[in-house]
Amino acid sequence: MASNSAAWLHKASTPLEVGEAPMPTAGPNELVIRNAAIAINPLDCHMQAAGVFVQQWPSVFGCDVAGEVHEVGSEVHERFKVGDRVIGHAINLTTGRPQDGAFALYTVVPADKAAILPASIPFTDGVVLPLALEAAVCALSVKQPGTALPNVPTPALGLPYPSLTKPTPSAGKSKTLVVYGGSSSVGSMTTQLATAAGVRVIAVASARNFDLCRACGAAAVFDYHDPGFVDEVIGAATAAGGEFVGVFDAISTPETYAHSLAMLAKLGGGHLACVHPPPPAEDVPANVQAGMIFAVDDVATPVWRDYVTPALREGKLKCLPPPLVVGKGLEYIQEALEKCEAGVSATKLVVEI
Numbered sequence: 001m002a003s004n005s006a007a008w009l010h011k012a013s014t015p016l017e018v019g020e021a022p023m024p025t026a027g028p029n030e031l032v033i034r035n036a037a038i039a040i041n042p043l044d045c046h047m048q049a050a051g052v053f054v055q056q057w058p059s060v061f062g063c064d065v066a067g068e069v070h071e072v073g074s075e076v077h078e079r080f081k082v083g084d085r086v087i088g089h090a091i092n093l094t095t096g097r098p099q100d101g102a103f104a105l106y107t108v109v110p111a112d113k114a115a116i117l118p119a120s121i122p123f124t125d126g127v128v129l130p131l132a133l134e135a136a137v138c139a140l141s142v143k144q145p146g147t148a149l150p151n152v153p154t155p156a157l158g159l160p161y162p163s164l165t166k167p168t169p170s171a172g173k174s175k176t177l178v179v180y181g182g183s184s185s186v187g188s189m190t191t192q193l194a195t196a197a198g199v200r201v202i203a204v205a206s207a208r209n210f211d212l213c214r215a216c217g218a219a220a221v222f223d224y225h226d227p228g229f230v231d232e233v234i235g236a237a238t239a240a241g242g243e244f245v246g247v248f249d250a251i252s253t254p255e256t257y258a259h260s261l262a263m264l265a266k267l268g269g270g271h272l273a274c275v276h277p278p279p280p281a282e283d284v285p286a287n288v289q290a291g292m293i294f295a296v297d298d299v300a301t302p303v304w305r306d307y308v309t310p311a312l313r314e315g316k317l318k319c320l321p322p323p324l325v326v327g328k329g330l331e332y333i334q335e336a337l338e339k340c341e342a343g344v345s346a347t348k349l350v351v352e353i
C-alpha cells in the first residue's frame with residue numbers, strides 16, 4: 001500500500017517541512033501522479049514568503065509535476081492508464097487543496113492539464129513545461145477578456161493555437177509579437193507556441209541567452225542592457241511589415257512597462273499582455289489593451305490534449321529553458337525555492353523525487 005509525504009508550509013515565511021500526507025485519490029476527471037520530478041516557479045516563492053493565494057493551512061503548493069500515473073479517474077481511461085509517463089499542471093493555486101500541490105510524492109492533476117511524456121524525454125526535462133505552457137496559451141490565445149484578479153482583466157490576443165503543421169510565414173504578411181523577457185520560462189514558452197502558430201516573434205533578453213531565444217523560434221533578439229534596444233525592437237517590428245499584435249511582457253516591472261509602452265506608442269498600439277497587474281490606467285493609452293494573464297484556464301485544454309505529446313515526440317516542442325537539478329528528495333525543495341528567489345537566468349530549477 002503506497003504512502004504519501006509532502007513538503008508542507010505551516011506558516012508564511014517559514015521553511016517547508018517534509019512530513020506525512022494523506023494518500024490522494026483521483027476524481028472522475030483527474031489523475032494521481034507518482035512524481036519523479038517537480039519544478040519551481042516564482043509563484044511558489046511568493047506563496048511561501050507571503051502566504052498569497054494560500055487557501056488552506058497547512059499548505060502543499062507547487063505547479064509542475066512529471067512522473068507515472070498511479071491512478072486514473074473514471075472518466076479519463078481512454079486517454080491515460082496506470083504506469084503512463086506524464087507531465088501535469090497541478091492547480092492548488094485555484095483549489096487550495098493540499099492534494100493538488102506539486103511538492104509531494106503523489107499529486108492530483110486534472111486530466112485536461114496533463115499529457116503523455118514520450119519515453120525519450122527524461123522527467124527532469126519534461127517537468128519544465130506545464131505552468132509555462134499554460135501561461136503561454138493564456139498570453140496568446142484567450143479570445144475574450146476574462147478576470148485575472150478583481151478589477152484586472154486578462155489579455156485577449158486571440159491568436160491561433162500552435163499547430164503541428166506550422167504555417168509558413170509569408171513575407172510582410174505574418175503577425176508580429178514582441179516577447180519581452182524571452183529567456184524566462186514563460187517568455188521562452190510563449191515564443192515557442194507563438195512561432196508554432198505562425199506568429200513572428202521579436203524577443204528581448206540578455207545577449208548570453210540569444211541562442212535560447214532563437215532555439216525557441218524568435219526571428220530576432222535584442223539585449224535589454226543595450227541602451228538603444230527599444231528603438232531596435234521598433235525598427236525590427238516595422239521592417240517585418242504585416243500586423244503588429246503587441247507586447248507580451250513576461251517580466252512586468254515598472255521598468256519593463258515603460259519600455260513596452262514606448263514600443264507600443266511607436267508601433268501604433270496593440271495588446272500589452274502582462275504577468276502581473278498592468279501599468280496604472282492613466283499610463284496606458286487608449287490604443288493599448290492591457291491585461292494580466294491568469295495561468296489556470298481551460299483555454300489551454302486543446303493544447304494539452306492535441307498538441308503537447310505529438311509536438312514533443314516530433315521535436316516541435318522543446319523542454320526549454322533547460323532544467324537545473326537541485327537535488328533528489330522532497331527535502332531539496334526548500335533549497336530550490338531559495339535559489340529561485342535569488343533569481344535564475346534561462347533555466348528552470350528542478351527537484352528529482
Ligand SMILES: NC(=O)c1ccc[n+]([C@@H]2O[C@H](COP(=O)([O-])OP(=O)(O)OC[C@H]3O[C@@H](n4cnc5c(N)ncnc54)[C@H](OP(=O)(O)O)[C@@H]3O)[C@@H](O)[C@H]2O)c1
Pocket residue numbers: 041042043131135180181182183184185186187204205206207209224250251256274275276292293294295296344345346347
Ligand atoms: N500571472 C500568471 O498567471 C503567471 C504565470 C506564470 C508566471 N508568472 C510570473 O511571470 C514572471 C516570469 O516567470 P518565469 O517563471 O518565466 O520567470 P523566470 O524564468 O524565473 O525569469 C528569469 C528570467 O527573467 C529574465 N529577466 C529578468 N529581468 C529582466 C528584464 N529586465 N528584461 C528582460 N528579461 C529579464 C532573465 O533574463 P536574462 O537572464 O536573459 O537577463 C531570466 O532569464 C514571474 O514574475 C512570475 O511570477 C505569472
